[in-house]
Amino acid sequence: MSSFAFTDAVRVGQIGVGRWGRNLLRNFAALDAAEVVAVCDPSDPALAEAARLAPGARAVPNALGVLGDDTVEAVVVATETPLHVEMAEAALRAGKHVFVEKPLAQTVDEAERLVRLAEEHDRRLMVGHLLRYHPAFRHVEEIAAEGALGDIRYLYSVRVNLGVVRQQENAFDSLAPHDLAVARAFLGDAVAVTAQGRAILQEGIEDVVFATVEHAGGALAHLHCSWLDPHKVRRTTWVGSRQMAVVDDMEPAEKVRVYDKGVDTVEGATDLAGALAVRTGDIAVPRIPAAEPLRLECQEFVDAIRENRPPRTDGVDGLEVVRVLEAAKTSLREGRRVEIAR
Structure with a gap:
């Protein structure tokens, strides 16, 4: 020591x-x-x-x-x-x-x-789950904590581009950890994963993976990861019982949109058609302060040391993401739903 x-x-x-x-x-x-x-x-x-x-x-x-x-x-x-x-x-x-x-x-x-x-x-042990420090994701996390989204039913992310092609890890291992950390922050610990993918460029290393992750409260997270895609997309969507939100990190300015949309239950309705009412309201585009996520991440590590506290993305957060990555490997290999044991 x-x-x-x-x-x-x-x-x-x-x-x-x-x-x-x-x-x-x-x-x-x-x-x-x-x-x-x-x-x-x-x-x-x-x-x-x-x-x-x-x-x-x-x-x-x-x-x-x-x-x-x-x-x-x-x-x-x-x-x-x-x-x-x-x-x-x-x-x-x-x-x-x-x-x-x-x-x-x-x-x-x-x-x-x-x-x-x-x-x-x-x-202090900290893991670089960058999106947990991104101002756009922090904003959605804050309004979700305030109840603006209601109960989050599911979220899905698309993280695709052309390259960088890795040789020692597949596209899911390379691209999904950020989104898995986000899903855990909103939905709690994962309990099972079902993944499908294809190794196209290199044998045994999947270039594209589609994975559905089940969380403890019943909500789902669906992830699409690829380094063999014509477009660079970095988009996450949350579907809540009250509102819905989208973060599109490729947008130069309007990275966050919050949709006052949903399906409400109508009391006293006598049939299914009348019991469910589609609601379409305003779209809010909040002003997100400009800040480099990586700078905020590095500052958090230093602050956690100086303040003698766990960092926002501590070792346990990193461990829980690795649990999903390992279960996804098994699912890809065996073609089945894999429960996450603890």
Whole structure:
């Protein structure tokens, strides 16, 4: 366990400065409450980019240079997915707080181990479920908490584009964690999943997946994920008993629309046709404050450390998403509905 005394600025070390890691590094380096002190990556061009983004950070040859540094309070793991658990576990055992890019792990056993380690070492463990910090999704979450949507019957998301094609994870593992985290926030823990997909470009790695996730209260979440699609779509729809909402992240300005639409029950009706009345009201387009979701996510990690509290997307949140990912793999392989055991 490190004996380093925490300062006002959380001293951060980052492992991995790839395509997404560069975005994380840029945002952590811009935070007043954080100081990036060490960065490692096996690629010289990546380290050169890191020097530009965080000029005060030391470039170290491997992860041990970050994990073994007693001045590093928190470690950002931005490696390829198969290395997430190894790096996060080593950091937790070294007494560091840990931010892990999604997904937290590739198996439930691994994710449970990381959650236990974080609890045993009293360290903050956070997962990069970015949409939980997106101002548009936060707005829908807030109005849902106020009861504006009523009971949420189901939600569905479309997350498709052409590329990036992965070789070590399928399209669902790569694209769905954000939406699964959103579904859990609105609908509670998942209890079962049914998934269908096709491996078109590479044997055994699904390029397109359609999954229906059942949640504890009876609501459904349907996810369509693909990296083999002509359009880039990032859209989530909530259907509530009072109102409905849509977040379209590809819209440059009007990202959120709230529809005063639904089907109401008419008391005293004598037949089915008269018992149900379709209601069509106004469409509200709320003003959403401009803020970079990734900056808000990085700030949350630092704030959780300084305030000694669980982050918004903690290790348990990451674990629950991994439970669905693992069940979806079984469903894809065996072609059946898979219950999620706990």
